[in-house]
Amino acid sequence: MNIKQSIVLRVRVVFILIALFAAAIPYQIIKLQFEEGDQWRAKAETINFQYREVPATRGNIYAGDGSLLATSLPFYRVALDPTMAKSDVFKTGIDSLANNLSAFYRDKSAASYKRMISDARLDKKRYIVLNRRQIGYQDMQKMSNWPIFRQGRLGGGVLFEKVEKRYQPFKSLASRTVGFINEDDYGAGIEYSFNNYLKGQTGKALFQRLAGGSWKPVFDAEDVKPEDGYDVITTLDVNIQDVAETALLRQLIDRDAEFGSVIVMEVKTGQIKAITNLQRNKSGNGYGENYNFAIGDQGNTEPGSTFKLFSMLALLEENKVSLEDKVETGNGSYRFYDRIMRDAKNGGYGTITVREAFEKSSNVAISKLVEENFGSSPSKFLAYLDQVGLNEPFDFQLVGEGKPFFKKPGTKTWYGTSLPWISIGYESKLNPLHTLALYNAVANNGKMMKPYIVKGIAKGNRVEERFDPVVMRDEIASEKTIKQLQELLEGVVANGTAKNIASEDFKIAGKTGTAQKLENGRYTKNYYTSFAGYFPADRPKYSMIVVIDSPKGFAAYGGDVSAPVFKEIAYRVYALDMELNPTNQQTIASETSEESPMPVIRAGHAQEIHQILEELGVAADATQNEEWVQTWAAEKTVKWKNNPVDQTTIPDVAGLSLRDALFILENKGLKVDYTGKGRVKAQSIPAGTKINPNSTINLTLG
Known part of the structure; x- marks a missing residue:
């Protein structure tokens, strides 16, 4: 075969292949159109049209007096389907619309807006965002009357896409308690703990996928409207909350402390009226609400001398001591097993009464009394934790409540010094909420109330669910013991470590606390200071705890650091409360x-x-x-x-x-x-x- 014949043969083969390929194209078109058409059309529908979730409007959070703590404000992004308007409507309205858009947004000229919309109409684009800036409800109402826009979604193609933002009218006030929740449903505070009520029921609507990956809502009879969330009504008092935050922040700054917490609770009901947590910012510049130390795990710490109230309760319930019994503290140091316990006062208190031991907060005296009466049966002492209700979490309404911790006799961690050290608030962990509940019970004549911060769930003006006061213990101790504990707490302010906060206007009862902080296995000279109590002492209405961590400066004890904050808040609350101060x-x-x-x-x-x-x-x-x-x-x-x-x-x-x-x-x-x-x-x-x-x-x- 010569070269010419070879070339002709190759050309014929290529021609035949091209002819076969060309014949296959119409065949495939016919096959796709008639045999597989339904299948691919259905797939196109699922790709280009989808029913997507439409979020509900989140419920509001209110203070006890109806003040708004958190709400969802509607904002809108303005988009347009420029092909929807009829020719006469578009021609007569485009100039005025472009002028209005330019004057409102002030980011481009009227000519630019007109060109953008007109070009999109010529290109048959079904969706363009006119401006990324979000507008408020009033502006949306005003825009609805502009040319072309006034024809609505079907007649003019305008789309006001709703975007809701969470807003707290009081800004940082109670911000950690109000809390937050993010797109991954992670959060804190009321927003997170009551999310199932607040979030409402999502709806669904038909959306069309457009070029560029954006989605445009399409009206459909099967759309399901979202159901708005329920409102949450708290027990918080914004005036008391403001007073508490102001007083705490001032002391944190003055003492250059790490963090502080305040809880104010209503004695008879257990309602939380204020809860604030302020922590030094990571930058070291100022303080913010970054964690709820008042109830959370990180707030679980050795309480210090405020726990001596529990020790006195156990001693008095056993009828082992009377308030006028004498106890020898010597020079202020005493050996328990292989460790030395010391009092804060150099040289000690010598021989003092049990009453004076509590008022002066003598570590040696309280520990000696507990060791003498419970040393052979420490489990009996710790059994009073169950009687009082301090051994387990309260199932508080906010997620993240810390669990109390106490060493148990017979375990590997129990040591010869455990009982005396526990008796004065060491080798144990409590958060401020648990400590306050004990003091509140004493103020309430022995009845322990469950602390709570949300009192109702509402829809509009109708309350759907109520949370009423809950009694956890009808009596944590005998009436005689409670009266003696009340005397002791009043004595601390009248004669003891909190004399500096005694008031001429009303009586305060409470106890100071100062605990050395355990760091890297050793106790340091950094202190966790506190004051827990109630007022007015003769007719208690409010209980309160103030804790301040690692204050700097001279006399960094509970009586010098936390007690003055308690007094300032108590005075302000007393002045605000017309029932107490008529x-x-x-x-x-x-x-x-x-x-x-x-x-x-x-x-x-x-x-x-x-x-x-x-x-x-x-x-x-x-x-x-x-x-x-x-x-x-x-x-x-x-x-x-x-x-x-x-x-x-x-x-x-x-x-x-x-x-x-x-x-x-x-x-x-x-x-x-x-x-x-x-x-x-x-x-x-x-x-x-x-x-x-x-x-x-x-x-x-x-």
């Missing part, structure tokens, strides 16, 4: 006689005064444009004048209630001390003086 009401009543029924209000918040006068049916000669005012009575009318609260100078707080004066002055960064009762009669820094941040102003009440 002085203002009495003052108004005494200034109102039968001859002259006009109330002498003196000064206050204009809106509140106006509401009071409306209730009393008294005329007010004033406008309501002012915020803070000073008032006086004239014939049958109450008149007032504006009392401006300038941002840079000290305001005039004369005549204001203590609550209002504290609100104004502390919001300006001033520290406030006061004496007396009633309304503000005098202030140490004259009104109009330029404010010096962190300075202290003294108020005289009368």
